[in-house]
Amino acid sequence: xxxxxxxxxxxxxxxxxxxxxxxxxxxxxxxxxxxxxxxxxxxxxxxxxxxxxxxxxxxxxxxxxxxxxxxxxxxxxxxxxxxxxxxxxxxxxxxxxxxxxxxxxxxxxxxxxxxxxxxxxxxxxxxxxxxxxxxxxxxxxxxxxxxxxxxxxxxxxxxxxxxxxxxxxxxxxxxxxxxxxxxxxxxxxxxxxxxxxxxxxxxxxxxxxxxxxxxxxxxxxxxxxxxxxxxxxxxxxxxxxxxxxxxxxxxxxxxxxxxxxxxxxxxxxxxxxxxxxxxxxxxxxxxxxxxxxxx
Amino acid sequence: xxxxxxxxxxxxxxxxxxxxxxxxxxxxxxxxxxxxxxxxxxxxxxxxxxxxxxxxxxxxxxxxxxxxxxxxxxxxxxxxxxxxxxxxxxxxxxxxxxxxxxxxxxxxxxxxxxxxxxxxxxxxxxxxxxxxxxxxxxxxxxxxxxxxxxxxxxxxxxxxxxxxxxxxxxxxxxxxxxxxxxxxxxxxxxxxxxxxxxxxxxxxxxxxxxxxxxxxxxxxxxxxxxxxxxxxxxxxxxxxxxxxxxxxxxxxxxxxxxxxxxxxxxxxxxxxxxxxxxxxxxxxxxxxxxxxxxxx
Numbered sequence: 198x199x200x201x202x203x204x205x206x207x208x209x210x211x212x213x214x215x216x217x218x219x220x221x222x223x224x225x226x227x228x229x230x231x232x233x234x235x236x237x238x239x240x241x242x243x244x245x246x247x248x249x250x251x252x253x254x255x256x257x258x259x260x261x262x263x264x265x266x267x268x269x270x271x272x273x274x275x276x277x278x279x280x281x282x283x284x285x286x287x288x289x290x291x292x293x294x295x296x297x298x299x300x301x302x303x304x305x306x307x308x309x310x311x312x313x314x315x316x317x318x319x320x321x322x323x324x325x326x327x328x329x330x331x332x333x334x335x336x337x338x339x340x341x342x343x344x345x346x347x348x349x350x351x352x353x354x355x356x357x358x359x360x361x362x363x364x365x366x367x368x369x370x371x372x373x374x375x376x377x378x379x380x381x382x383x384x385x386x387x388x389x390x391x392x393x394x395x396x397x398x399x400x401x402x403x404x405x406x407x408x409x410x411x412x413x414x415x416x417x418x419x420x421x422x423x424x425x426x427x428x429x430x431x432x433x434x435x436x437x438x439x440x441x442x443x444x445x446x447x448x449x450x451x452x453x454x455x456x457x458x459x460x461x462x463x464x465x466x467x468x469x470x471x472x473x474x475x476x477x478x479x480x481x482x483x484x485x486x487x488x489x490x491x492x
Numbered sequence: 493x494x495x496x497x498x499x500x501x502x503x504x505x506x507x508x509x510x511x512x513x514x515x516x517x518x519x520x521x522x523x524x525x526x527x528x529x530x531x532x533x534x535x536x537x538x539x540x541x542x543x544x545x546x547x548x549x550x551x552x553x554x555x556x557x558x559x560x561x562x563x564x565x566x567x568x569x570x571x572x573x574x575x576x577x578x579x580x581x582x583x584x585x586x587x588x589x590x591x592x593x594x595x596x597x598x599x600x601x602x603x604x605x606x607x608x609x610x611x612x613x614x615x616x617x618x619x620x621x622x623x624x625x626x627x628x629x630x631x632x633x634x635x636x637x638x639x640x641x642x643x644x645x646x647x648x649x650x651x652x653x654x655x656x657x658x659x660x661x662x663x664x665x666x667x668x669x670x671x672x673x674x675x676x677x678x679x680x681x682x683x684x685x686x687x688x689x690x691x692x693x694x695x696x697x698x699x700x701x702x703x704x705x706x707x708x709x710x711x712x713x714x715x716x717x718x719x720x721x722x723x724x725x726x727x728x729x730x731x732x733x734x735x736x737x738x739x740x741x742x743x744x745x746x747x748x749x750x751x752x753x754x755x756x757x758x759x760x761x762x763x764x765x766x767x768x769x770x771x772x773x774x775x776x777x778x779x780x781x782x783x784x785x786x787x788x
Contacts (some may be wrong), residue, residue: 205613207622208612208613209611209613209614211607211611211691212608212611212613212616213606213607214607215603215606215607215668215691215695216603216604216607216608216613216619216661218600218604218659218660219600219604219623219660219661219666220601220608221660222600222657222660222661223622223660223661226634226657226660227626227629228635229637229641230634230635230636230637230638230641231496231629231634233637233640234634234636234637236631237636237637238501239641244640244643265763280590289526290531293524293527293528294528296521296524298521299521299524299525299528300646305528305529305532306498307771308532308535308536309531309532309535309769310777311535311536311539311767311770312535312538312658313573313765314716314763314767314770315720315759315763315766316719316720316722316737316738316759316763316766317722317738318722318736318738318739318741318742318760319542319741319758319759319762319763321745322741322745322755322756322759323538323542323743323756323759324538324750326541326545326553326752326756327538327541329558331556332555332556332557332558333558334537334538334558337535337557337558338585340777347782348747366535366538370781372777373781373782374782374784377782378581379696385571397524398517404617422628422630425630426630426632428723429722429723433722433742433745444650447632450632451632454635454636454639455639455727460636460640463636464636465638466632467630467632467633467635467636467765468633469633470633471630471633472629473631476510478628492524
């Protein structure tokens with residue numbers, strides 16, 4: 198009896214030793230910054246002078262800042278259209294790539310994954326040139342089929358769609374996850390559906406999509422949260438222009454923090470971001486439960 | 493007499509239905525294949541373009557209509573990269589971040605994941621939920637206080653803010669390793685304990701050798717993340733002797749004469765090692781990504 202207790206105690210002590218790096222890391226690099234960030238959000242802090250407590254002033258002025266609303270609207274645009282198109286596209290490619298009757302697919306699978314390996318700065322440099330109005334690849338290809346392409350990144354109404362194109366090109370990671378999800382679906386379901394005369398489309402709608410829904414949900418959550426945190430590409434390619442059309446939420450936050458040194462203001466934006474992320478996750482987990490019941 | 497004839501008729505009908513079905517399937521398969529090929533070509537064009545631009549003369553970059561391929565490929569752009577861009581210095585700086593990050597990621601996450609999988613303790617699963625929650629904590633929330641903290645410590649413009657945190661666990665890697673370690677039979681640990689091995693010996697001599705595949709995945713992801721990272725160096729490195737390849741490339745873009753063809757050559761040079769790594773280690777990449785998406 199006594200010995201068993203010792204084993205339990207020894208295991209606990211050992212476990213705490215093993216996870217100690219994580220405990221320290223979480224306290225110093227996660228918990229402290231979360232709390233400090235909330236404190237800073239209640240101050241006026243320009244780094245040069247010590248922080249001055251101003252209460253909820255930063256939040257109040259955020260709600261009167263047209264740029265705050267514009268950056269939020271830009272991000273929601275990407276969150277809705279970017280996520281929807283990327284998800285539909287990634288599932289389409291994954292379904293096509295999962296067809297065991299087609300040959301040479303392992304090579305094609307690699308092709309769709311390659312863009313995710315390119316460093317973000319290089320993606321930025323490359324896409325600036327692909328999207329050039331008069332001698333870019335995309336408009337040249339469009340001109341072959343008689344379409345006069347837009348000015349993309351230089352045109353306020355086409356700048357966000359330009360970034361959606363880039364999102365599609367970089368969706369290889371999601372495709373891999375969808376393929377893995379598809380391979381979990383038993384082949385026998387498709388066989389019996391085929392005997393009943395269901396075609397490819399019918400099989401996709403009644404078997405593939407419902408059984409894939411947990412994976413879709415996971416990918417959508419990841420994508421939406423990434424959209425809210427995403428700012429390297431617009432920072433490199435457009436720095437928010439033209440006409441603030443690509444001033445996304447996190448780019449706006451980054452600028453306030455590291456270009457205007459309004460640390461208090463930026464911290465308030467960070468806390469709102471945290472709340473938005475939590476709400477999104479909560480909603481999607483509720484949805485997950487619903488889907489789970491259907492299964 | 494009539495019965496066989498009906499049967500024959502039904503056989504005939506079945507066969508022709510089958511034929512029609514397989515013909516339809518054939519068309520459908522061909523259509524799917526063509527669709528995939530079109531998309532695949534679209535996905536490859538940017539890579540082709542990167543190479544094509546990296547071999548152009550400066551004047552050819554701006555030609556309208558565009559040139560699919562330069563008239564005489566300028567391979568010298570790749571040697572110019574060394575003289576007009578501090579390539580070797582920035583490569584060295586990048587490695588100064590990559591190597592500690594890889595070591596820190598492997599060591600710390602292996603230890604932590606071991607504590608969360610190979611040892612039984614009360615509230616283990618509850619504490620692990622905290623790991624999962626921190627995985628979705630937005631980077632922007634911690635970015636400002638950490639910058640101010642590192643500034644107080646006089647770590648800004650050193651590599652410490654970009655490497656030290658990797659020695660304290662990363663929730664995604666902990667999750668990845670834990671999934672793998674849970675699958676190793678417990679009996680191995682039991683018998684080692686009976687033989688008198690202490691917990692660290694079991695970790696180091698028995699469990700870690702078995703976990704090599706997933707440790708490789710962690711090492712690859714840590715490498716890739718640091719090699720490609722741009723935001724971290726942008727925040728913390730202000731002295732241009734300290735720049736990494738990514739940050740150096742981005743800073744040149746903002747200058748008056750960015751020498752785009754040299755930048756494209758740099759792009760080819762930075763992407764190539766990653767692609768080679770991918771082709772050698774494909775299995776580990778796919779395994780890591782698949783595990784991250786298949787929690788349930």
